[in-house]
Amino acid sequence: MLSSSCDILSWFSKRDLAVRIGVFCSGGDAPGMNACVRSVVRSATAAGHEVVGINRGYQGLIDQNFFLNAKQQPIMGARDVSNIIQRGGTILRSARCQRFMTDEGVRTAAENLRQHKIDALVPIGGNGTFRGSAELVKHWDGQVVGCPGTIDNDLIGTDFTIGFSTAVETAVDAIDKLRDTAESHERLFLVEVMGRHSGYLALYTALAAGAEIACVPETPTEIPGIVAHLSQLQQTGKKSIIVVVAEGDEEGGALMLAEKLQRAECTFATRTVILGHVQRGGSPSPDDRMLATRLGDFAVKSIGAGATGVMAGEVNSQCVLTPFEKTFTEHKQLPQALIDLLECMSN
Ligand SMILES: Nc1ncnc2c1ncn2[C@@H]1O[C@H](COP(=O)(O)OP(=O)(O)O)[C@@H](O)[C@H]1O
Numbered sequence: 032m033l034s035s036s037c038d039i040l041s042w043f044s045k046r047d048l049a050v051r052i053g054v055f056c057s058g059g060d061a062p063g064m065n066a067c068v069r070s071v072v073r074s075a076t077a078a079g080h081e082v083v084g085i086n087r088g089y090q091g092l093i094d095q096n097f098f099l100n101a102k103q104q105p106i107m108g109a110r111d112v113s114n115i116i117q118r119g120g121t122i123l124r125s126a127r128c129q130r131f132m133t134d135e136g137v138r139t140a141a142e143n144l145r146q147h148k149i150d151a152l153v154p155i156g157g158n159g160t161f162r163g164s165a166e167l168v169k170h171w172d173g174q175v176v177g178c179p180g181t182i183d184n185d186l187i188g189t190d191f192t193i194g195f196s197t198a199v200e201t202a203v204d205a206i207d208k209l210r211d212t213a214e215s216h217e218r219l220f221l222v223e224v225m226g227r228h229s230g231y232l233a234l235y236t237a238l239a240a241g242a243e244i245a246c247v248p249e250t251p252t253e254i255p256g257i258v259a260h261l262s263q264l265q266q267t268g269k270k271s272i273i274v275v276v277a278e279g280d281e282e283g284g285a286l287m288l289a290e291k292l293q294r295a296e297c298t299f300a301t302r303t304v305i306l307g308h309v310q311r312g313g314s315p316s317p318d319d320r321m322l323a324t325r326l327g328d329f330a331v332k333s334i335g336a337g338a339t340g341v342m343a344g345e346v347n348s349q350c351v352l353t354p355f356e357k358t359f360t361e362h363k364q365l366p367q368a369l370i371d372l373l374e375c376m377s378n
Pocket residue numbers: 057058059089126127128129131132133156157158159160161162163164166180181
């Protein structure tokens with residue numbers, strides 16, 4: 032990992048030539064992807080580059096499905112990204128593309144990039160997207176600098192991913208509402224949040240919503256221990272309980288956990304809520320807009336400086352570049368201090 036943005040820009044030899052940059056969104060959509068597209072376009076046009084928007088991620092690259100502006104030209108100018116910073120989803124649409132996971136798919140995409148004289152790409156997505164980008168650079172000699180767009184916050188090389196802050200806000204807002212019923216009816220709510228392989232969303236949501244427990248894939252979920260803790264809380268006068276469950280928890284999602292708690296004779300009346308895709312939608316938070324704007328610009332500047340095969344991220348408020356390989360071969364650990372903090376709050 033390179034440290035500061037200054038280090039990185041001086042690391043690569045400066046190149047001031049105008050380039051044609053392709054931008055696309057891939058994998059699960061995340062609030063702030065539009066803000067990132069806008070930033071890439073505005074930063075690139077300010078530097079004299081040209082931007083081509085690619086619809087539907089790698090699928091669009093294979094199908095040559097380009098964003099067309101009002102004049103039906105395959106170019107994204109500064110005005111084409113007006114009024115999107117506040118919009119959730121992505122105007123370029125996103126997709127999961129099976130064909131790109133084959134050698135033939137990657138070669139076709141590379142050939143299309145050559146044919147359309149695209150010099151560089153900014154994929155906005157998660158670790159699957161960057162795994163795909165790592166394959167692409169083996170077959171294409173253009174530059175690829177990605178931006179982390181996923182609500183899961185499961186990427187090494189950035190403290191936070193674009194979309195995470197908004198998803199936490201959405202989940203916390205939902206729990207604040209559920210808490211009314213939990214208190215009125217003296218119930219336990221198991222609230223399932225997204226995160227196939229990561230407990231970041233569950234842990235942050237639990238802390239910010241004042242939940243008692245977070246069940247995450249990174250730490251063992253011990254049913255007898257949870258039941259004992261809950262009954263202890265009940266004895267001290269607790270009337271309602273919120274347990275946040277990451278969908279990827281090793282004991283199963285919230286439904287499975289509810290069954291297991293019941294079998295273990297948990298005394299609380301229990302209800303289960305699966306938040307699902309509402310967590311992926313909505314207007315991005317200011318934090319996500321800021322992060323998306325900084326990283327989109329940094330990705331373009333890094334391309335200008337000659338970088339490739341890397342993801343733009345922000346660590347300790349510094350822009351950094353991390354090789355794609357690291358983003359999908361290494362698991363981003365949950366901060367132990369936050370796990371301990373939740374336990375400390377739950378008494
Ligand atoms: N091993 C791979 N080889 C080539 N492409 C891949 C690979 N893994 C993922 N991709 C591409 O990246 C896309 C997005 O990945 P996915 O895991 O669904 O989302 P995310 O990027 O948000 O993690 C996939 O649909 C596929 O097209």
